[in-house]
Amino acid sequence: MRCEKISISKKKKEMVYVKDLNVKFGDKHVVHDVNFNVNQGEIIGLFGISGAGKTTIVRVLTCQIEKKNWTGDVKVTGLTPAKKYNHPIILSRIGYVPQLELLNLYFDLSPMVNVEVFTSTYGMNKKDAKEVAEKLFRILDLPEDTWNKPVKHMSGGEKKRLSMAIGLIHNPNVLFLDEPTTLIS
């Protein structure tokens, strides 16, 4: 009986579903008929030279491209980014670490205050958020004396790792890393 239970719980959930995705910005057709799906626990690498459409596809999945610019059947954790009312729920279930940290960090605030700002939008309570943040900061080797000073004083590698901590802070179902190996120290 027990074994059966385990096998059921191991059944993989479909996390991302993309069918016939096309993205157009005006006359520019940047993504053509892309299809793929991703199950829970899978690590997917997106490879291609500059301008191949890697970031564009991820921007559709992370609700950053307006529906008028894309067509196709897309589901992220079972919800479509085509509907604006799904955006808050999708965003609370995914983590996104952009290529450039300035897109997801407030440089004049400290790492801890950055954590507060982001976790409050996910509806996490302050105390839990702080606990998780400390854990992640330690795993990612962010020196404790940087935690309460403005982010702008951190080194490039520290900023990148802080950016990753913030992408992971709400224990997302799907994590998107855009060029994670640049600047990592």
Add this chain to the structure above:
Amino acid sequence: MFIITHDLEAALICDKAAILRDGRLLEFDTPQNLVSSLPSFGLVARFTIENLNEKIIEVIEGFKPVKKILRAGNEIIEILMDNFDENLPKLIRFLIDNNIQINSMSKDLATFRRFFQIRIQKEEEKEISSKQLKVIKK
């Protein structure tokens, strides 16, 4: 987890790799399956050749079973071919007969980086030939 990357070594930790070009998804499979889709399941013969140059490469291209030659360094080439195990001794004989001096050699499995190179090259060749076709039609 999605990793967008230029770093082809990242494929080592990926369950599946998506290869994109000009907004089209060329491949979506495990890196192992993609490498195995190459001739002879991705086996490569790597040679260090004394004074390697274009002319020598052209000579090697003349050996029929050779499917692809990639330069991996100043004097290093990697060769993909059909029926690898059967043809490797013949290839070595062919090099010797053509006075090509082999300084070292090894048998290896192609890396994901090589697969990526070959796959993108194939697409570029397709584009060039379709452009030429258009010119001819005009």
